Amino acid sequence: MSGVISKAIQMLDLLVPQGIEKEMSMTEMSRELGWPVQSVHRILKSLAEHGFVTQNAKTKKYKLGLSLMKYGFLMHDSLMLRSVARPFMEQLVEKTGETVYLATRENAEGVYIDSIDSPQILKISEPIGLRLPLFIGASNRVILAYLPKKTREALLSAADWTSVPSLKSLTREYIESEMELIQAQGYAITTGEATSETTGIGAPIFSYENTVIGSLNCAGPSSRFTPENIEKYSCYTKKYADLISAELGFRNRARLNFY
Template structure:
């Protein structure tokens, strides 16, 4: 698994040689060759016959998509996300928590030229961006404090008291809004999605270019995203408290 995460493509490198992997991980090159060959045979790694270098194989994408496609929250949210995008002409996103991070698992793009571009699978700490903060704000207190402590230790949160105050405000209002916290010049408005047990399991958010998010639009988007989140939650069996 460490080897697979090592050869994730980036802006500078798409393929890795066995020697580069060996040097990066400080593992004997014979071991690297054996592991890469085994992974290649099973389609998790692809070997370029011309360069003799390796990159991640498509079987990994198939595994990832199979997990995403079978998520109940995604299947319940997708039709509602599509209808919301048609109404507001902005992109709509679905994020789920995993550990101390939020993972973007689905996006329904609008038809506007200046869309908010976010890659599926992108991971961001639960302290950054509306779609993550709204999840953390609605977690059970013990879990929430545990995650905050971990993010403080990682240097992701500078002022924990100020951040906890922000989370309290988010929970009271039922939505979160962020400006350029992940992508400069964009706005995100998010609301929590709950399971039948009342636990927060995801967030749904509207994202787009800041110039399109004026006061009246923001008010409308807040209403729309809270309504959509409630609809998805009801699909999951959640009953709104009286």
């Protein structure tokens, strides 16, 4: 299998444009790589099925497909998100004194891609790369709430509600009611779901394509998240998430509140 993957990568490298779009026939690739035409055809067929290469209907030659562009954009968006969000994360830590996380979506899960720990001795500190289903925790649930309705329903339908990895009992009915609340107030609040005796506040981050691409999350010991602090921290979290969205080119200006 590793040999086939290596050959597929070599083939994709061969099709990388050099200033202009590059197309090659099966015979040209066979000659360039020194492989039998049958081997080239077999690998091209698999790559084409997944959109990594596409064939020109007129010339019958092959070029890189849109799947590679999609993954390239996803990587660019992730790096851009971290770079843009970092100074606003620092400001949120200064305002709240709590740990701040940056999360993004990967399929049915939310993933922490950056964090800044609270300067306080008693604090929450989860590892970057932590993954949980999108319906668990404020940072994830707020992303779920702003996904297209069909996507959201598909994710909730696919979830195994008999073995939810949450410290609190969660049902689909409860999560669906939470979606309405989150959309109404613009942020999510959860307590004791991913980590015992902790509270998190998450606000959505939108891209220039007007789609939710992540969330900003403020989290700490529940004992410090008094009703007064929750009100303040929610405003701060939403404010800086909105500012990150604006920096990323989010165009729905009417939704943003710059405070």
